[in-house]
Amino acid sequence: MKEVAIITGASGGIGYEIALLFAQKKIDILIVARNEKKLENIKSAIEQQYNITVFCVATDLATSEGFVAINNCVTSNNLSVNYLVNNAGFGDYGFFTERSMEKYSEMLGLNIISVTELTYYYAKQMIKNGKGRILNVASTAGIQPDPYFAVYGASKAYVISLTEAIHKEFENTRVTATVLSPGATKTKFMERADMSDAKLYESGVMSAKKVAQVGFDGMMRGSLHVIPGFKNKLLAFFSSIMPSSKLRLNIAAKVMGRNDQ
Incomplete structure (x- = not known):
């Protein structure tokens, strides 16, 4: 069987x-x-430059057909999944009741259901094979509640909790689960989330390349939780030790507010 790494949201x-x-x-x-x-x-570009085999699956992972399409590719090509990177996801920024419930449903399908389903099925195969690495991409938004980013932050809190739990469960299986929690990153995520006027993106935005390297290295080491960037590590630390939930919410609301607020 040909060994492969699955990477979602890879475009x-x-x-x-x-x-x-x-x-x-x-x-x-x-x-x-x-x-x-x-x-x-x-x-085409990767195969030409690196002389490896690249399989493509064009599908919407927010739907039930997403996993089926990936698994069809895996089985029809006799592939063995040694690495799984659950990176696909999106956010939606704004006042909770002023955003679309349809978009919230799509977001939860992609950020939670798809991540759980892919992790469940391919972790099972990895454990059977006696080896494997899983990287679930969360966010620093999942470390505390996020006013104006409530559903996205909650979905990433789920990803963090799930990954940390199974990391412990997999201790004696030779399979590891790592969660990557980036802060603001220069990608098209901001545009899709309607965050062009969010204070969060005013400064300190990391490059996708740097975040990817931190996550990749952490996964290969089998680390539990990796947070790229000193500022993001600092924010995560203070959020974890802050005694007052109301204070945390006030700070988060200030960080997540719009520039005109």
């Missing part, structure tokens, strides 16, 4: 950069995103 940003890191290690990859043309262009 740009952190997912694309992680795909390149696998390619540099001569590890075959299965890249997943909604845009088939982008995936095919990436496949």
Whole structure:
């Protein structure tokens, strides 16, 4: 069986950069995103430059068909999944009741259900094979409640909690689960989340390439939780030790507010 790494949300940003890191290690990859043309262009470029095999699955992981499409590719090509990177996800910024419930449902399907499903099925295979690495991409937004980013932050809190729990469960299996929690990162995430006027993105935005390297290295070490950037580590630390939940909320609201507030 051909060993591969699955990377979701691989058509740009952190997912694309992680795909390149696998390619540099001569590890075959299965890249997943909604845009088939982008995936095919990436496949062609990576195969030509790195001489590896790239499989493409164009699907919407927010739907029930997403996992089926990936698994069909895995089984039909007789692939063994040694690495899984659950990177696909999106946010939606604004006052909770002024945003779309339809978008919230889509977000939860992608950020929670898809991550759980892919992790469940491929972790089971990894444990059976006696080896594997899983990287679930969360966010510093998942470390505390986030006014104006409530549903996204809650979904990433789930990802953090799930990954930390199974990391412990997998201790004696030779399979590891790592959670990556980036802060503000220069990708198209901000545009899709309608965050162009959020204070959070005024300064200290990290590059997707740097975040990807931190996450990739952490996964390969089998680390539990990796947070890229000194400022993000500091914010996470103070959030974890702050005694007053009301104080945490006030600070988070200030950080997450709009520039005109």
